Amino acid sequence: MASIKITLSIILFLTISIHSKAELGLLKETKMSFYYHDYAGGPNATTIEARGPSTEPLSFIRFGASFVTDDPITEEIEEGSTLIARGRGTYVISALDGTHAQVVMSIVFINGEYKGSTLEIQGSYAQFERLNEAAVVGGTGIFRLARGYATYEVLSYDSVSGYSVTQSNMTVLHY
Ligand SMILES: *[C@@H]1O[C@H](CO)[C@@H](O)[C@H](O)[C@H]1NC(C)=O
Numbered sequence: 001m002a003s004i005k006i007t008l009s010i011i012l013f014l015t016i017s018i019h020s021k022a023e024l025g026l027l028k029e030t031k032m033s034f035y036y037h038d039y040a041g042g043p044n045a046t047t048i049e050a051r052g053p054s055t056e057p058l059s060f061i062r063f064g065a066s067f068v069t070d071d072p073i074t075e076e077i078e079e080g081s082t083l084i085a086r087g088r089g090t091y092v093i094s095a096l097d098g099t100h101a102q103v104v105m106s107i108v109f110i111n112g113e114y115k116g117s118t119l120e121i122q123g124s125y126a127q128f129e130r131l132n133e134a135a136v137v138g139g140t141g142i143f144r145l146a147r148g149y150a151t152y153e154v155l156s157y158d159s160v161s162g163y164s165v166t167q168s169n170m171t172v173l174h175y
């Protein structure tokens with residue numbers, strides 16, 4: 001009798017685990033590499049201070065300063081190359097000494113195979129370091145339940161125009 005009970009519970013357990021596996025499927029790993037083009041100034045700025053547009057130069061080291069950004073993201077490094085997504089979000093200078101910004105951003109895919117999906121990025125960005133890393137904390141569309149990480153490297157920055165190009169590689173696990 002006892003052994004029948006045990007067999008039954010094992011069968012039940014196997015059924016439950018097979019069932020939940022079938023529901024969630026297997027995790028896929030997607031790697032991608034992009035370039036963010038940021039214009040921190042000028043008539044077509046893609047980053048402004050949240051208090052509103054101003055003719056004064058932006059200060060990126062004032063604790064508490066908040067910025068809104070809508071950067072074009074491309075697969076090629078060239079300015080004006082085919083748009084794949086936009087990096088839409090906010091960052092707030094979150095270190096007293098101005099070294100770090102808290103970034104909360106959606107990568108909104110508007111072209112290509114991920115069109116209509118988004119990835120959510122969050123992290124503490126060491127803005128004077130060449131290399132940075134942030135977490136991928138979620139996503140929508142084909143990236144539902146996503147998690148992963150994104151690395152960043154500023155490849156060029158023009159202090160006169162405010163134009164910068166940042167390369168980002170992402171590794172994302174999703175169903
Ligand atoms: C800003 O955008 C307008 C409209 O797309 C364009 O004609 C103009 O050349 C741009 N200006 C700069 C400085 O990029």
Ligand SMILES: *[C@@H]1O[C@H](CO)[C@@H](O)[C@H](O)[C@H]1NC(C)=O
Pocket residue numbers: 033151152153167168169
């Ligand atoms: C992205 O990956 C390429 C190719 O592996 C590498 O050369 C580059 O340094 C990486 N950049 C970042 C920011 O991780």
